[in-house]
Amino acid sequence: MASIAMARPASFPHLRDLALTAYAPATWGTTYVVTTTLLPPGRPLLAATLRALPAGLILLAVTRRLPFGSWWWKSSVLALLNFGAFLPLLFFAAYRLPGGVAATLGSVQPLIVAMFSLAILNLRPTRAVLLSALAGTGGVALMTLTSAARIDPLGVAAMLVATSLMGLAVVLAKRWGRPDAPLLAVTGWQLTIGGLMIAPFMVLNEGLPDTVTAENVAGFVYLGVIGTAIAYALWNRGIGNLTPTSVSLLGLVNPLVATLAGIAFLSQTLTGWQTLGLAVALGALVAGQAGAQQSRKEK
Incomplete structure:
Protein backbone atom coordinates (compact mmCIF):
# COMPACT_ATOMS: atom_id res chain seq x y z
CA MET A 1 0.00 0.00 0.00
CA ALA A 2 3.07 2.23 0.06
CA SER A 3 2.50 3.22 -3.55
CA ILE A 4 -0.83 4.70 -2.57
CA ALA A 5 0.67 6.81 0.17
CA MET A 6 3.34 8.13 -2.19
CA ALA A 7 0.93 8.90 -5.02
CA ARG A 8 0.89 12.52 -6.10
CA PRO A 9 -2.39 14.41 -6.13
CA ALA A 10 -4.32 13.82 -9.33
CA SER A 11 -4.39 16.65 -11.86
CA PHE A 12 -7.57 18.61 -12.47
CA PRO A 13 -8.18 17.02 -15.92
CA HIS A 14 -7.85 13.57 -14.35
CA LEU A 15 -10.27 14.45 -11.54
CA ARG A 16 -12.68 15.85 -14.13
CA ASP A 17 -12.45 12.62 -16.12
CA LEU A 18 -13.15 10.60 -12.97
CA ALA A 19 -16.12 12.77 -12.01
CA LEU A 20 -17.69 12.69 -15.48
CA THR A 21 -17.18 8.92 -15.79
CA ALA A 22 -18.58 8.33 -12.29
CA TYR A 23 -21.83 9.94 -13.45
CA ALA A 24 -22.66 6.71 -15.30
CA PRO A 25 -22.53 4.21 -12.40
CA ALA A 26 -24.09 6.86 -10.14
CA THR A 27 -27.19 7.02 -12.34
CA TRP A 28 -27.18 3.24 -12.76
CA GLY A 29 -27.37 3.05 -8.98
CA THR A 30 -30.80 4.70 -9.13
CA THR A 31 -32.16 2.10 -11.59
CA TYR A 32 -33.56 -0.17 -8.87
CA VAL A 33 -35.52 2.64 -7.22
CA VAL A 34 -36.85 3.90 -10.57
CA THR A 35 -37.78 0.38 -11.71
CA THR A 36 -39.64 -0.52 -8.53
CA THR A 37 -41.48 2.79 -8.19
CA LEU A 38 -42.18 3.94 -11.76
CA LEU A 39 -41.99 1.10 -14.29
CA PRO A 40 -44.66 -1.55 -15.00
CA PRO A 41 -43.85 -4.73 -13.03
CA GLY A 42 -42.70 -7.99 -14.56
CA ARG A 43 -41.45 -6.64 -17.90
CA PRO A 44 -37.64 -6.81 -17.86
CA LEU A 45 -37.25 -7.10 -21.66
CA LEU A 46 -39.55 -4.14 -22.22
CA ALA A 47 -37.48 -2.10 -19.77
CA ALA A 48 -34.25 -3.19 -21.48
CA THR A 49 -35.58 -2.38 -24.97
CA LEU A 50 -36.96 1.03 -24.05
CA ARG A 51 -33.83 1.85 -22.12
CA ALA A 52 -31.62 1.37 -25.19
CA LEU A 53 -33.50 1.68 -28.48
CA PRO A 54 -35.27 5.09 -28.22
CA ALA A 55 -32.14 6.76 -26.83
CA GLY A 56 -30.05 5.25 -29.62
CA LEU A 57 -32.45 6.38 -32.35
CA ILE A 58 -32.55 9.92 -30.92
CA LEU A 59 -28.75 10.10 -30.90
CA LEU A 60 -28.61 8.83 -34.48
CA ALA A 61 -31.15 11.45 -35.55
CA VAL A 62 -29.22 14.23 -33.82
CA THR A 63 -25.72 13.27 -35.00
CA ARG A 64 -26.71 11.89 -38.44
CA ARG A 65 -23.71 9.59 -38.47
CA LEU A 66 -23.62 5.85 -39.15
CA PRO A 67 -20.81 3.39 -38.47
CA PHE A 68 -18.19 3.05 -41.19
CA GLY A 69 -15.65 0.40 -42.17
CA SER A 70 -14.68 -1.94 -39.35
CA TRP A 71 -16.81 0.05 -36.91
CA TRP A 72 -19.90 -1.75 -38.16
CA TRP A 73 -18.76 -5.04 -36.65
CA LYS A 74 -16.90 -3.45 -33.73
CA SER A 75 -20.02 -1.47 -32.77
CA SER A 76 -22.11 -4.65 -33.07
CA VAL A 77 -19.76 -6.56 -30.75
CA LEU A 78 -19.76 -3.74 -28.17
CA ALA A 79 -23.55 -3.38 -28.52
CA LEU A 80 -23.98 -7.09 -27.78
CA LEU A 81 -21.68 -6.96 -24.76
CA ASN A 82 -23.02 -3.69 -23.32
CA PHE A 83 -26.73 -4.03 -24.14
CA GLY A 84 -27.98 -6.91 -26.29
CA ALA A 85 -26.76 -9.63 -23.93
CA PHE A 86 -25.90 -7.63 -20.80
CA LEU A 87 -29.31 -6.06 -20.11
CA PRO A 88 -31.43 -9.26 -20.46
CA LEU A 89 -28.97 -11.17 -18.27
CA LEU A 90 -28.95 -8.34 -15.74
CA PHE A 91 -32.74 -8.24 -15.47
CA PHE A 92 -32.91 -12.07 -15.38
CA ALA A 93 -30.51 -12.05 -12.43
CA ALA A 94 -32.39 -9.20 -10.76
CA TYR A 95 -35.59 -11.22 -10.78
CA ARG A 96 -33.91 -14.33 -9.29
CA LEU A 97 -31.52 -12.78 -6.77
CA PRO A 98 -31.82 -10.36 -3.87
CA GLY A 99 -30.38 -6.98 -4.70
CA GLY A 100 -27.51 -7.48 -2.25
CA VAL A 101 -26.33 -10.67 -3.91
CA ALA A 102 -26.55 -9.07 -7.36
CA ALA A 103 -24.64 -5.99 -6.19
CA THR A 104 -21.90 -8.10 -4.61
CA LEU A 105 -21.47 -10.20 -7.76
CA GLY A 106 -21.42 -7.06 -9.90
CA SER A 107 -18.72 -5.51 -7.74
CA VAL A 108 -16.18 -8.12 -8.88
CA GLN A 109 -15.99 -6.38 -12.27
CA PRO A 110 -12.67 -4.59 -11.47
CA LEU A 111 -11.06 -8.01 -10.94
CA ILE A 112 -12.54 -9.29 -14.21
CA VAL A 113 -11.35 -6.19 -16.07
CA ALA A 114 -7.88 -6.67 -14.58
CA MET A 115 -7.75 -10.22 -15.98
CA PHE A 116 -8.99 -9.15 -19.43
CA SER A 117 -6.54 -6.24 -19.42
CA LEU A 118 -3.66 -8.62 -18.75
CA ALA A 119 -4.78 -11.05 -21.47
CA ILE A 120 -5.77 -8.53 -24.18
CA LEU A 121 -3.85 -5.33 -23.43
CA ASN A 122 -0.87 -6.87 -21.62
CA LEU A 123 -1.51 -4.43 -18.77
CA ARG A 124 -0.56 -5.85 -15.37
CA PRO A 125 -2.57 -4.30 -12.51
CA THR A 126 -0.66 -3.14 -9.45
CA ARG A 127 -1.05 -4.87 -6.13
CA ALA A 128 -2.68 -1.73 -4.73
CA VAL A 129 -5.39 -1.81 -7.41
CA LEU A 130 -6.06 -5.54 -6.87
CA LEU A 131 -6.28 -5.09 -3.10
CA SER A 132 -8.63 -2.15 -3.58
CA ALA A 133 -10.83 -4.23 -5.89
CA LEU A 134 -10.99 -7.06 -3.32
CA ALA A 135 -11.72 -4.59 -0.51
CA GLY A 136 -14.43 -2.97 -2.62
CA THR A 137 -16.17 -6.31 -3.13
CA GLY A 138 -15.94 -7.00 0.59
CA GLY A 139 -17.37 -3.58 1.42
CA VAL A 140 -20.28 -4.04 -0.98
CA ALA A 141 -20.96 -7.48 0.52
CA LEU A 142 -21.11 -6.00 4.02
CA MET A 143 -23.30 -3.19 2.78
CA THR A 144 -25.83 -5.24 0.82
CA LEU A 145 -25.87 -8.88 1.91
CA THR A 146 -28.17 -10.16 4.66
CA SER A 147 -28.40 -13.50 6.44
CA ALA A 148 -31.68 -14.13 4.61
CA ALA A 149 -30.14 -13.74 1.17
CA ARG A 150 -31.01 -16.71 -1.06
CA ILE A 151 -28.56 -17.99 -3.64
CA ASP A 152 -30.13 -19.03 -6.94
CA PRO A 153 -27.52 -20.80 -9.15
CA LEU A 154 -29.03 -19.59 -12.43
CA GLY A 155 -29.26 -16.04 -11.14
CA VAL A 156 -25.66 -16.13 -9.92
CA ALA A 157 -24.48 -17.50 -13.29
CA ALA A 158 -26.43 -14.84 -15.20
CA MET A 159 -25.03 -12.00 -13.07
CA LEU A 160 -21.44 -13.24 -13.37
CA VAL A 161 -21.77 -13.60 -17.14
CA ALA A 162 -23.35 -10.13 -17.42
CA THR A 163 -20.57 -8.61 -15.31
CA SER A 164 -17.92 -10.38 -17.40
CA LEU A 165 -19.47 -9.20 -20.67
CA MET A 166 -19.45 -5.56 -19.60
CA GLY A 167 -15.90 -5.92 -18.31
CA LEU A 168 -14.81 -7.36 -21.67
CA ALA A 169 -16.53 -4.44 -23.42
CA VAL A 170 -14.45 -1.96 -21.38
CA VAL A 171 -11.20 -3.66 -22.40
CA LEU A 172 -12.13 -4.10 -26.08
CA ALA A 173 -13.23 -0.47 -26.33
CA LYS A 174 -9.86 0.54 -24.90
CA ARG A 175 -8.02 -1.70 -27.36
CA TRP A 176 -9.95 -0.51 -30.42
CA GLY A 177 -9.82 3.15 -29.49
CA ARG A 178 -12.36 5.75 -30.54
CA PRO A 179 -13.47 6.18 -34.18
CA ASP A 180 -13.32 9.51 -35.97
CA ALA A 181 -16.91 10.35 -35.06
CA PRO A 182 -18.71 12.34 -32.34
CA LEU A 183 -18.95 10.56 -28.99
CA LEU A 184 -22.77 10.80 -29.05
CA ALA A 185 -22.82 9.14 -32.47
CA VAL A 186 -20.66 6.25 -31.25
CA THR A 187 -22.95 5.81 -28.26
CA GLY A 188 -26.00 5.94 -30.54
CA TRP A 189 -24.62 3.15 -32.72
CA GLN A 190 -24.28 0.80 -29.77
CA LEU A 191 -27.62 1.71 -28.18
CA THR A 192 -29.54 1.26 -31.44
CA ILE A 193 -27.93 -2.04 -32.38
CA GLY A 194 -28.27 -3.37 -28.84
CA GLY A 195 -31.91 -2.30 -28.60
CA LEU A 196 -32.68 -3.98 -31.94
CA MET A 197 -31.13 -7.19 -30.61
CA ILE A 198 -33.46 -7.22 -27.59
CA ALA A 199 -36.68 -5.97 -29.26
CA PRO A 200 -37.72 -9.24 -31.03
CA PHE A 201 -37.39 -11.22 -27.80
CA MET A 202 -39.43 -8.59 -25.98
CA VAL A 203 -42.25 -8.79 -28.54
CA LEU A 204 -42.28 -12.60 -28.54
CA ASN A 205 -42.03 -13.10 -24.77
CA GLU A 206 -43.74 -10.09 -23.19
CA GLY A 207 -45.53 -8.06 -25.82
CA LEU A 208 -46.48 -4.45 -25.35
CA PRO A 209 -48.39 -3.33 -22.22
CA ASP A 210 -52.10 -2.61 -22.53
CA THR A 211 -51.78 0.72 -20.73
CA VAL A 212 -48.93 3.10 -19.98
CA THR A 213 -49.22 5.58 -17.13
CA ALA A 214 -47.56 8.97 -16.78
CA PHE A 220 -38.66 5.22 -19.14
CA VAL A 221 -37.58 8.76 -20.04
CA TYR A 222 -35.33 8.97 -16.99
CA LEU A 223 -33.68 5.62 -17.68
CA GLY A 224 -33.38 6.26 -21.41
CA VAL A 225 -32.03 9.82 -21.31
CA ILE A 226 -30.36 10.29 -17.90
CA GLY A 227 -29.36 6.70 -17.15
CA THR A 228 -28.48 5.53 -20.65
CA ALA A 229 -27.86 8.10 -23.43
CA ILE A 230 -25.91 10.58 -21.28
CA ALA A 231 -24.51 7.95 -18.94
CA TYR A 232 -23.06 5.69 -21.64
CA ALA A 233 -21.68 8.65 -23.59
CA LEU A 234 -19.72 9.72 -20.50
CA TRP A 235 -18.80 6.09 -19.74
CA ASN A 236 -17.37 5.68 -23.26
CA ARG A 237 -15.52 8.98 -22.85
CA GLY A 238 -14.00 7.69 -19.62
CA ILE A 239 -12.86 4.47 -21.29
CA GLY A 240 -10.91 6.57 -23.77
CA ASN A 241 -9.30 8.83 -21.15
CA LEU A 242 -8.73 6.50 -18.18
CA THR A 243 -7.15 3.10 -17.62
CA PRO A 244 -9.53 0.10 -17.77
CA THR A 245 -9.04 -0.70 -14.07
CA SER A 246 -9.68 2.92 -13.12
CA VAL A 247 -12.95 2.89 -15.08
CA SER A 248 -14.08 -0.44 -13.64
CA LEU A 249 -13.33 0.62 -10.05
CA LEU A 250 -15.78 3.48 -10.54
CA GLY A 251 -18.43 0.77 -10.80
CA LEU A 252 -18.35 0.70 -6.98
CA VAL A 253 -20.25 4.00 -7.13
CA ASN A 254 -23.28 2.00 -8.35
CA PRO A 255 -24.04 0.06 -5.11
CA LEU A 256 -23.07 3.10 -3.02
CA VAL A 257 -25.68 5.25 -4.77
CA ALA A 258 -28.20 2.38 -4.80
CA THR A 259 -27.89 2.09 -1.02
CA LEU A 260 -28.28 5.83 -0.47
CA ALA A 261 -31.23 5.95 -2.89
CA GLY A 262 -32.91 3.17 -0.95
CA ILE A 263 -32.54 5.19 2.24
CA ALA A 264 -33.83 8.37 0.61
CA PHE A 265 -36.78 6.99 -1.38
CA LEU A 266 -37.65 3.53 -0.02
CA SER A 267 -37.40 4.25 3.72
CA GLN A 268 -34.54 1.79 4.14
CA THR A 269 -32.06 2.08 7.00
CA LEU A 270 -28.41 1.15 7.51
CA THR A 271 -27.19 -1.23 10.21
CA GLY A 272 -23.78 -0.84 11.80
CA TRP A 273 -22.28 -3.49 9.51
CA GLN A 274 -23.78 -1.82 6.45
CA THR A 275 -22.32 1.53 7.50
CA LEU A 276 -18.92 -0.14 7.87
CA GLY A 277 -19.34 -1.74 4.44
CA LEU A 278 -20.18 1.62 2.88
CA ALA A 279 -17.04 3.15 4.42
CA VAL A 280 -14.87 0.24 3.23
CA ALA A 281 -16.26 0.41 -0.31
CA LEU A 282 -15.78 4.18 -0.46
CA GLY A 283 -12.24 3.87 0.88
CA ALA A 284 -11.45 1.13 -1.65
CA LEU A 285 -12.74 3.35 -4.45
CA VAL A 286 -10.50 6.25 -3.42
CA ALA A 287 -7.44 4.05 -2.77
CA GLY A 288 -7.92 2.17 -6.04
CA GLN A 289 -8.06 5.38 -8.07
CA ALA A 290 -4.90 6.64 -6.36
CA GLY A 291 -3.16 3.35 -7.16
CA ALA A 292 -4.31 3.42 -10.77
CA GLN A 293 -3.13 7.03 -11.17
CA GLN A 294 0.27 6.20 -9.70
CA SER A 295 0.64 3.19 -11.99
CA ARG A 296 -0.25 5.33 -14.99
CA LYS A 297 2.42 7.94 -14.10
CA GLU A 298 5.09 5.25 -13.76
CA LYS A 299 4.48 3.94 -17.31
Whole structure:
Protein backbone atom coordinates (compact mmCIF):
# COMPACT_ATOMS: atom_id res chain seq x y z
CA MET A 1 0.00 0.00 0.00
CA ALA A 2 3.07 2.23 0.06
CA SER A 3 2.50 3.22 -3.55
CA ILE A 4 -0.83 4.70 -2.57
CA ALA A 5 0.67 6.81 0.17
CA MET A 6 3.34 8.13 -2.19
CA ALA A 7 0.93 8.90 -5.02
CA ARG A 8 0.89 12.52 -6.10
CA PRO A 9 -2.39 14.41 -6.13
CA ALA A 10 -4.32 13.82 -9.33
CA SER A 11 -4.39 16.65 -11.86
CA PHE A 12 -7.57 18.61 -12.47
CA PRO A 13 -8.18 17.02 -15.92
CA HIS A 14 -7.85 13.57 -14.35
CA LEU A 15 -10.27 14.45 -11.54
CA ARG A 16 -12.68 15.85 -14.13
CA ASP A 17 -12.45 12.62 -16.12
CA LEU A 18 -13.15 10.60 -12.97
CA ALA A 19 -16.12 12.77 -12.01
CA LEU A 20 -17.69 12.69 -15.48
CA THR A 21 -17.18 8.92 -15.79
CA ALA A 22 -18.58 8.33 -12.29
CA TYR A 23 -21.83 9.94 -13.45
CA ALA A 24 -22.66 6.71 -15.30
CA PRO A 25 -22.53 4.21 -12.40
CA ALA A 26 -24.09 6.86 -10.14
CA THR A 27 -27.19 7.02 -12.34
CA TRP A 28 -27.18 3.24 -12.76
CA GLY A 29 -27.37 3.05 -8.98
CA THR A 30 -30.80 4.70 -9.13
CA THR A 31 -32.16 2.10 -11.59
CA TYR A 32 -33.56 -0.17 -8.87
CA VAL A 33 -35.52 2.64 -7.22
CA VAL A 34 -36.85 3.90 -10.57
CA THR A 35 -37.78 0.38 -11.71
CA THR A 36 -39.64 -0.52 -8.53
CA THR A 37 -41.48 2.79 -8.19
CA LEU A 38 -42.18 3.94 -11.76
CA LEU A 39 -41.99 1.10 -14.29
CA PRO A 40 -44.66 -1.55 -15.00
CA PRO A 41 -43.85 -4.73 -13.03
CA GLY A 42 -42.70 -7.99 -14.56
CA ARG A 43 -41.45 -6.64 -17.90
CA PRO A 44 -37.64 -6.81 -17.86
CA LEU A 45 -37.25 -7.10 -21.66
CA LEU A 46 -39.55 -4.14 -22.22
CA ALA A 47 -37.48 -2.10 -19.77
CA ALA A 48 -34.25 -3.19 -21.48
CA THR A 49 -35.58 -2.38 -24.97
CA LEU A 50 -36.96 1.03 -24.05
CA ARG A 51 -33.83 1.85 -22.12
CA ALA A 52 -31.62 1.37 -25.19
CA LEU A 53 -33.50 1.68 -28.48
CA PRO A 54 -35.27 5.09 -28.22
CA ALA A 55 -32.14 6.76 -26.83
CA GLY A 56 -30.05 5.25 -29.62
CA LEU A 57 -32.45 6.38 -32.35
CA ILE A 58 -32.55 9.92 -30.92
CA LEU A 59 -28.75 10.10 -30.90
CA LEU A 60 -28.61 8.83 -34.48
CA ALA A 61 -31.15 11.45 -35.55
CA VAL A 62 -29.22 14.23 -33.82
CA THR A 63 -25.72 13.27 -35.00
CA ARG A 64 -26.71 11.89 -38.44
CA ARG A 65 -23.71 9.59 -38.47
CA LEU A 66 -23.62 5.85 -39.15
CA PRO A 67 -20.81 3.39 -38.47
CA PHE A 68 -18.19 3.05 -41.19
CA GLY A 69 -15.65 0.40 -42.17
CA SER A 70 -14.68 -1.94 -39.35
CA TRP A 71 -16.81 0.05 -36.91
CA TRP A 72 -19.90 -1.75 -38.16
CA TRP A 73 -18.76 -5.04 -36.65
CA LYS A 74 -16.90 -3.45 -33.73
CA SER A 75 -20.02 -1.47 -32.77
CA SER A 76 -22.11 -4.65 -33.07
CA VAL A 77 -19.76 -6.56 -30.75
CA LEU A 78 -19.76 -3.74 -28.17
CA ALA A 79 -23.55 -3.38 -28.52
CA LEU A 80 -23.98 -7.09 -27.78
CA LEU A 81 -21.68 -6.96 -24.76
CA ASN A 82 -23.02 -3.69 -23.32
CA PHE A 83 -26.73 -4.03 -24.14
CA GLY A 84 -27.98 -6.91 -26.29
CA ALA A 85 -26.76 -9.63 -23.93
CA PHE A 86 -25.90 -7.63 -20.80
CA LEU A 87 -29.31 -6.06 -20.11
CA PRO A 88 -31.43 -9.26 -20.46
CA LEU A 89 -28.97 -11.17 -18.27
CA LEU A 90 -28.95 -8.34 -15.74
CA PHE A 91 -32.74 -8.24 -15.47
CA PHE A 92 -32.91 -12.07 -15.38
CA ALA A 93 -30.51 -12.05 -12.43
CA ALA A 94 -32.39 -9.20 -10.76
CA TYR A 95 -35.59 -11.22 -10.78
CA ARG A 96 -33.91 -14.33 -9.29
CA LEU A 97 -31.52 -12.78 -6.77
CA PRO A 98 -31.82 -10.36 -3.87
CA GLY A 99 -30.38 -6.98 -4.70
CA GLY A 100 -27.51 -7.48 -2.25
CA VAL A 101 -26.33 -10.67 -3.91
CA ALA A 102 -26.55 -9.07 -7.36
CA ALA A 103 -24.64 -5.99 -6.19
CA THR A 104 -21.90 -8.10 -4.61
CA LEU A 105 -21.47 -10.20 -7.76
CA GLY A 106 -21.42 -7.06 -9.90
CA SER A 107 -18.72 -5.51 -7.74
CA VAL A 108 -16.18 -8.12 -8.88
CA GLN A 109 -15.99 -6.38 -12.27
CA PRO A 110 -12.67 -4.59 -11.47
CA LEU A 111 -11.06 -8.01 -10.94
CA ILE A 112 -12.54 -9.29 -14.21
CA VAL A 113 -11.35 -6.19 -16.07
CA ALA A 114 -7.88 -6.67 -14.58
CA MET A 115 -7.75 -10.22 -15.98
CA PHE A 116 -8.99 -9.15 -19.43
CA SER A 117 -6.54 -6.24 -19.42
CA LEU A 118 -3.66 -8.62 -18.75
CA ALA A 119 -4.78 -11.05 -21.47
CA ILE A 120 -5.77 -8.53 -24.18
CA LEU A 121 -3.85 -5.33 -23.43
CA ASN A 122 -0.87 -6.87 -21.62
CA LEU A 123 -1.51 -4.43 -18.77
CA ARG A 124 -0.56 -5.85 -15.37
CA PRO A 125 -2.57 -4.30 -12.51
CA THR A 126 -0.66 -3.14 -9.45
CA ARG A 127 -1.05 -4.87 -6.13
CA ALA A 128 -2.68 -1.73 -4.73
CA VAL A 129 -5.39 -1.81 -7.41
CA LEU A 130 -6.06 -5.54 -6.87
CA LEU A 131 -6.28 -5.09 -3.10
CA SER A 132 -8.63 -2.15 -3.58
CA ALA A 133 -10.83 -4.23 -5.89
CA LEU A 134 -10.99 -7.06 -3.32
CA ALA A 135 -11.72 -4.59 -0.51
CA GLY A 136 -14.43 -2.97 -2.62
CA THR A 137 -16.17 -6.31 -3.13
CA GLY A 138 -15.94 -7.00 0.59
CA GLY A 139 -17.37 -3.58 1.42
CA VAL A 140 -20.28 -4.04 -0.98
CA ALA A 141 -20.96 -7.48 0.52
CA LEU A 142 -21.11 -6.00 4.02
CA MET A 143 -23.30 -3.19 2.78
CA THR A 144 -25.83 -5.24 0.82
CA LEU A 145 -25.87 -8.88 1.91
CA THR A 146 -28.17 -10.16 4.66
CA SER A 147 -28.40 -13.50 6.44
CA ALA A 148 -31.68 -14.13 4.61
CA ALA A 149 -30.14 -13.74 1.17
CA ARG A 150 -31.01 -16.71 -1.06
CA ILE A 151 -28.56 -17.99 -3.64
CA ASP A 152 -30.13 -19.03 -6.94
CA PRO A 153 -27.52 -20.80 -9.15
CA LEU A 154 -29.03 -19.59 -12.43
CA GLY A 155 -29.26 -16.04 -11.14
CA VAL A 156 -25.66 -16.13 -9.92
CA ALA A 157 -24.48 -17.50 -13.29
CA ALA A 158 -26.43 -14.84 -15.20
CA MET A 159 -25.03 -12.00 -13.07
CA LEU A 160 -21.44 -13.24 -13.37
CA VAL A 161 -21.77 -13.60 -17.14
CA ALA A 162 -23.35 -10.13 -17.42
CA THR A 163 -20.57 -8.61 -15.31
CA SER A 164 -17.92 -10.38 -17.40
CA LEU A 165 -19.47 -9.20 -20.67
CA MET A 166 -19.45 -5.56 -19.60
CA GLY A 167 -15.90 -5.92 -18.31
CA LEU A 168 -14.81 -7.36 -21.67
CA ALA A 169 -16.53 -4.44 -23.42
CA VAL A 170 -14.45 -1.96 -21.38
CA VAL A 171 -11.20 -3.66 -22.40
CA LEU A 172 -12.13 -4.10 -26.08
CA ALA A 173 -13.23 -0.47 -26.33
CA LYS A 174 -9.86 0.54 -24.90
CA ARG A 175 -8.02 -1.70 -27.36
CA TRP A 176 -9.95 -0.51 -30.42
CA GLY A 177 -9.82 3.15 -29.49
CA ARG A 178 -12.36 5.75 -30.54
CA PRO A 179 -13.47 6.18 -34.18
CA ASP A 180 -13.32 9.51 -35.97
CA ALA A 181 -16.91 10.35 -35.06
CA PRO A 182 -18.71 12.34 -32.34
CA LEU A 183 -18.95 10.56 -28.99
CA LEU A 184 -22.77 10.80 -29.05
CA ALA A 185 -22.82 9.14 -32.47
CA VAL A 186 -20.66 6.25 -31.25
CA THR A 187 -22.95 5.81 -28.26
CA GLY A 188 -26.00 5.94 -30.54
CA TRP A 189 -24.62 3.15 -32.72
CA GLN A 190 -24.28 0.80 -29.77
CA LEU A 191 -27.62 1.71 -28.18
CA THR A 192 -29.54 1.26 -31.44
CA ILE A 193 -27.93 -2.04 -32.38
CA GLY A 194 -28.27 -3.37 -28.84
CA GLY A 195 -31.91 -2.30 -28.60
CA LEU A 196 -32.68 -3.98 -31.94
CA MET A 197 -31.13 -7.19 -30.61
CA ILE A 198 -33.46 -7.22 -27.59
CA ALA A 199 -36.68 -5.97 -29.26
CA PRO A 200 -37.72 -9.24 -31.03
CA PHE A 201 -37.39 -11.22 -27.80
CA MET A 202 -39.43 -8.59 -25.98
CA VAL A 203 -42.25 -8.79 -28.54
CA LEU A 204 -42.28 -12.60 -28.54
CA ASN A 205 -42.03 -13.10 -24.77
CA GLU A 206 -43.74 -10.09 -23.19
CA GLY A 207 -45.53 -8.06 -25.82
CA LEU A 208 -46.48 -4.45 -25.35
CA PRO A 209 -48.39 -3.33 -22.22
CA ASP A 210 -52.10 -2.61 -22.53
CA THR A 211 -51.78 0.72 -20.73
CA VAL A 212 -48.93 3.10 -19.98
CA THR A 213 -49.22 5.58 -17.13
CA ALA A 214 -47.56 8.97 -16.78
CA GLU A 215 -45.33 7.45 -14.09
CA ASN A 216 -44.24 4.72 -16.52
CA VAL A 217 -43.37 7.33 -19.14
CA ALA A 218 -41.38 9.35 -16.60
CA GLY A 219 -39.48 6.23 -15.56
CA PHE A 220 -38.66 5.22 -19.14
CA VAL A 221 -37.58 8.76 -20.04
CA TYR A 222 -35.33 8.97 -16.99
CA LEU A 223 -33.68 5.62 -17.68
CA GLY A 224 -33.38 6.26 -21.41
CA VAL A 225 -32.03 9.82 -21.31
CA ILE A 226 -30.36 10.29 -17.90
CA GLY A 227 -29.36 6.70 -17.15
CA THR A 228 -28.48 5.53 -20.65
CA ALA A 229 -27.86 8.10 -23.43
CA ILE A 230 -25.91 10.58 -21.28
CA ALA A 231 -24.51 7.95 -18.94
CA TYR A 232 -23.06 5.69 -21.64
CA ALA A 233 -21.68 8.65 -23.59
CA LEU A 234 -19.72 9.72 -20.50
CA TRP A 235 -18.80 6.09 -19.74
CA ASN A 236 -17.37 5.68 -23.26
CA ARG A 237 -15.52 8.98 -22.85
CA GLY A 238 -14.00 7.69 -19.62
CA ILE A 239 -12.86 4.47 -21.29
CA GLY A 240 -10.91 6.57 -23.77
CA ASN A 241 -9.30 8.83 -21.15
CA LEU A 242 -8.73 6.50 -18.18
CA THR A 243 -7.15 3.10 -17.62
CA PRO A 244 -9.53 0.10 -17.77
CA THR A 245 -9.04 -0.70 -14.07
CA SER A 246 -9.68 2.92 -13.12
CA VAL A 247 -12.95 2.89 -15.08
CA SER A 248 -14.08 -0.44 -13.64
CA LEU A 249 -13.33 0.62 -10.05
CA LEU A 250 -15.78 3.48 -10.54
CA GLY A 251 -18.43 0.77 -10.80
CA LEU A 252 -18.35 0.70 -6.98
CA VAL A 253 -20.25 4.00 -7.13
CA ASN A 254 -23.28 2.00 -8.35
CA PRO A 255 -24.04 0.06 -5.11
CA LEU A 256 -23.07 3.10 -3.02
CA VAL A 257 -25.68 5.25 -4.77
CA ALA A 258 -28.20 2.38 -4.80
CA THR A 259 -27.89 2.09 -1.02
CA LEU A 260 -28.28 5.83 -0.47
CA ALA A 261 -31.23 5.95 -2.89
CA GLY A 262 -32.91 3.17 -0.95
CA ILE A 263 -32.54 5.19 2.24
CA ALA A 264 -33.83 8.37 0.61
CA PHE A 265 -36.78 6.99 -1.38
CA LEU A 266 -37.65 3.53 -0.02
CA SER A 267 -37.40 4.25 3.72
CA GLN A 268 -34.54 1.79 4.14
CA THR A 269 -32.06 2.08 7.00
CA LEU A 270 -28.41 1.15 7.51
CA THR A 271 -27.19 -1.23 10.21
CA GLY A 272 -23.78 -0.84 11.80
CA TRP A 273 -22.28 -3.49 9.51
CA GLN A 274 -23.78 -1.82 6.45
CA THR A 275 -22.32 1.53 7.50
CA LEU A 276 -18.92 -0.14 7.87
CA GLY A 277 -19.34 -1.74 4.44
CA LEU A 278 -20.18 1.62 2.88
CA ALA A 279 -17.04 3.15 4.42
CA VAL A 280 -14.87 0.24 3.23
CA ALA A 281 -16.26 0.41 -0.31
CA LEU A 282 -15.78 4.18 -0.46
CA GLY A 283 -12.24 3.87 0.88
CA ALA A 284 -11.45 1.13 -1.65
CA LEU A 285 -12.74 3.35 -4.45
CA VAL A 286 -10.50 6.25 -3.42
CA ALA A 287 -7.44 4.05 -2.77
CA GLY A 288 -7.92 2.17 -6.04
CA GLN A 289 -8.06 5.38 -8.07
CA ALA A 290 -4.90 6.64 -6.36
CA GLY A 291 -3.16 3.35 -7.16
CA ALA A 292 -4.31 3.42 -10.77
CA GLN A 293 -3.13 7.03 -11.17
CA GLN A 294 0.27 6.20 -9.70
CA SER A 295 0.64 3.19 -11.99
CA ARG A 296 -0.25 5.33 -14.99
CA LYS A 297 2.42 7.94 -14.10
CA GLU A 298 5.09 5.25 -13.76
CA LYS A 299 4.48 3.94 -17.31
